[in-house]
Amino acid sequence: MLVSNESQNTNTILDKLKWGLVLVLIAFIVWGNFYFSQPNDIYQPNTIVRIIIVVVVSLLTLFIAVTTNKGKLFLSFLNESRKELRKVVWPTRKETTQTTLLIAAITVIVGLALWGMDSLFRSIIFYLTSIGR
Known part of the structure; x- marks a missing residue:
């Protein structure tokens, strides 16, 4: 029983770290998109490059969020919802x-x-x- 508590505590700490990283990445996306959209910026990348960077970092953020316990529960919920929707008679x-x-x-x-x-x-x-x- 002690081992399960330790692994549960480790999972909880790891989940908190992952959620922290998710928040940092979201803040980075918002800041970067705003910062590099300024017209007077010398280092202004092309709009397409900005969009690609936002999409890639967003997918990475989503992947990290899905690997947490809450993320796995959410995916399970989506799966069950999809199964229930297929049972509906429209x-x-x-x-x-x-x-x-x-x-x-x-x-x-x-x-x-x-x-x-x-x-x-x-x-x-x-x-x-x-x-x-």
């Missing part, structure tokens, strides 16, 4: 159109009913308070 175009039209019709009917009740109550209030004269 409606046909005809069913979708019919449902949309039904909802639109109900919305119009309820809107007209609320407008009618509002007009009725307004008329009653105006009659009772003599504001409408």
